Amino acid sequence: MSPAENGGEPGTRFVAEIREQPAALRRLLEHDAEIARIAQEMRDRDARLVRLVGHGSSDNAASYGVYAFGLLPNWTAMRDSITLTVHYGKPLDMTGSTVIGLSQSGRTPDVVEYVKGARTAGAFTVAVTNDPGSELALAADAFIPLAAEPELAVAATKTYVNTLAALALLAGHVAERGGELAEGIGRAADLMESGIPGLERSTAKLALSFSYTGRMFVIGRGVEFATAREIALKLLETCRIAAEPLTATDLAHGPVAALDHLFPVWAIASSDGTLATVQEAATRIREMGANLVASGTAAELIKGAAFTVPVPMPEPALLSPLLSVVPGQLFASALARARGLDPDAPHGLAKVTLAS
């Protein structure tokens, strides 16, 4: 649908859905009891190898899931290969595994097929989707509704944030810390709501400096690597910037050589065990003459940044990706409009991706 058809300016839906995120998080919390029951079943079955599958923003959220399960119940979680079972037809033994299929639409073909195969192979399968009637929801043993309400902009925002929260809450219940996580998500929604107006103003100013940027890196590590991946994807799809996500450490293993003053870097810093790696990367970035945007809960601890876009620290700290993605979403929204693009409906994309 063109802006004329939806009756608004370009990007109206995208920014509206970013603003809806706090409300979407609160709606997810209404499903806390269902999520607790699924966590109990994971414990009862001792299905403690967690296999996460998805594409695009869902796969970015899966990067967060690795840390949610690793940090809360201390279980091993992985972004599993879809290709191995679906395209190469290799039936793995999945007893002892929980499979979490992530798809906003619930219609991503190879995710649905993977989940069906995993269920046959003995996994406990959980669908996380925004559509309770979707094929994915019906294929799995259990179902977590994202409760984000319809997402109309092509680029995902509130479904991404709710996928993060659903994974944190599920992992929290597995660790018998569900109450603490639910409270934390509620407080994060409040922090997000009070922070969005200020972030809209600061990212709009920031976007002016990036009107002609063609290439960027977005770096983070640990829980914030998911944020780096998601911000890079927003910049690619809405602003047509060649934005590549990298861990702070992988930046030093080669890619740093490509940087110059026309190749800026967005860095997400958290006050946790990964801070030193991001600070070290920031030094290398400055040495290459590249402009640096420091974001995240520890943005102020990155020296020499040209721009700083901090977010408040939630409690527990592993919820910081709920907040740190928002400046990136708003920056993409402002920058797309500054470049004359419509972030609601990027050229060449449809909302539901049915590519295999």
Place this chain on the structure above:
Amino acid sequence: MSPAENGGEPGTRFVAEIREQPAALRRLLEHDAEIARIAQEMRDRDARLVRLVGHGSSDNAASYGVYAFGLLPNWTAMRDSITLTVHYGKPLDMTGSTVIGLSQSGRTPDVVEYVKGARTAGAFTVAVTNDPGSELALAADAFIPLAAEPELAVAATKTYVNTLAALALLAGHVAERGGELAEGIGRAADLMESGIPGLERSTAKLALSFSYTGRMFVIGRGVEFATAREIALKLLETCRIAAEPLTATDLAHGPVAALDHLFPVWAIASSDGTLATVQEAATRIREMGANLVASGTAAELIKGAAFTVPVPMPEPALLSPLLSVVPGQLFASALARARGLDPDAPHGLAKVTLAS
């Protein structure tokens, strides 16, 4: 060391080491018996969850390891989070796991630390490195020498290819198919040797068309996703192109929107269950007006490519990444020189990366 100090033209070492790869593969095969013993120990211990860790080219090779273990012994392998155990200090229970630490130098600090912790946590630990006296080799229970001889160009080539082969051979022995894999690697070395002169000529011509390219995607799927990652890294570090690797399917989930006639795509196609996904991506790429380079064993099956750089099919087919990376290495070598850059010593990089 500058070209003047090493007595050669820019890129002399890089191209010499690409040409040495067949000989390096044959040297690795001299260690077949040691690799077979390590595979036997993995079986004896039933350590069938394989955790691969590394950065840069080593992490790219880990992407291949997921398929080598998935396709040969049908074991689950994953690129594990280093951050979780090293930076967040979360001690996972690693009984039943084989840990494979990958580092050409054997000195990558967090890989060494991860391996030490994993050994304490009950994993069977294997070091794969080019330096038998390195800290990584000493920290692990077992050690596979890459036998690539010293690699002097900063951008890895022969150590990458030998890491792939070491993982294939190890997975082959775990599956009791070691002899078949060793023979296959030997034949792949012969195919590579006879193919390099022709590929040097064709990629030199190809490079002329890309002198001013600033952004690229490199796509592959399944076994060839490792190749896509490694070629993108070579282009980043030696040619300063913002080259991002994507699976053929993830391209459709957003990034395709950034493409235009100044944003070409290098696609690696194999004649396996993933071919249709790469063909479908190629259609989307052409629709966006982007130039396409088709490479890999099934390059000729990609329609509408502006350039085609095929490689022969090895046997078994899962060894194709040994060959399909070579056109990308040679293209990076030719393009770097066409752009006046020295691929032996990219600005801002050192051979051994000690960043944490």
